[in-house]
Amino acid sequence: MLSSESLEKIIGISQIITVQRNNYFVKENDICNYIGIVKSGTLYSYFEDSDANMIVNELYNKQSIITSYRSFLNEIPSPAYIKAYSDAEIYAIEKKTYKELIQYQEWTLIFKEIADELFINKCFKETSLIKLKAKERYLTFIQNRSCIEQDFPQHLIASYLKIRPETLSRIKSLDLHQDNK
Structure with missing residues (x-):
């Protein structure tokens, strides 16, 4: 969970993106241009296997960090979809803003906090699936x-x-x- 100070700073500079139920925050093969925090609603990330079966990768609810991180950082196509399960609002930071802010130490620390949380969640899930x-x-x-x-x-x-x-x-x-x- 992000610190309340970091969350306040992110809210202060973000834009609100609304994603209606069954619409997408990002689609597979699109470049994810935002990193955000779920303000309200629910979304989920999923892949489709070779038989078009949906495999859920992540569930996002209030205060979850939401992005296709690899796509966002490297400006490459997203490997997954992120779809709204219910109407959702997201505090979103655009890639251009991220690039400008990361030059400042205060923001580098906030973005490190975000990266750490994403990494820890990934490790936790991977370990639980194995063990x-x-x-x-x-x-x-x-x-x-x-x-x-x-x-x-x-x-x-x-x-x-x-x-x-x-x-x-x-x-x-x-x-x-x-x-x-």
Whole structure:
């Protein structure tokens, strides 16, 4: 989570981008020109495999950092889509503004804070996919991402966790039964 001081500074210089439900913040193969913080609403990032199956890579809700970071930094096509699940507003910093601000130490530190958070989230997800069983991934995920189950449907959460929706239902059902004992 970004510090409140960094968040205030970002809000102060950003523009608000509105993304309507089912529209895109960025599409695959487009260059992502923004890095932002979700003000309201929900979005998700996904890839399509060779059979056109959707594979959710990230879920974004309020105060999430949102970007196709590799595309943003290198000005190359985004490998994924970022789509609004619900109407969303994003505090967004344009690439041109980013390039101007990064010359100042104060902003370099803020952008490092953003980069660190993105990296830690990526490492956390990668490690959990390798080391944890489906139930452990789910429990860790909901513990670390408050309100996520209220914000997204089960099939998107299941895809993010790399499990089938039926498996997620079974895990949740088992937890409910164990809580009642």
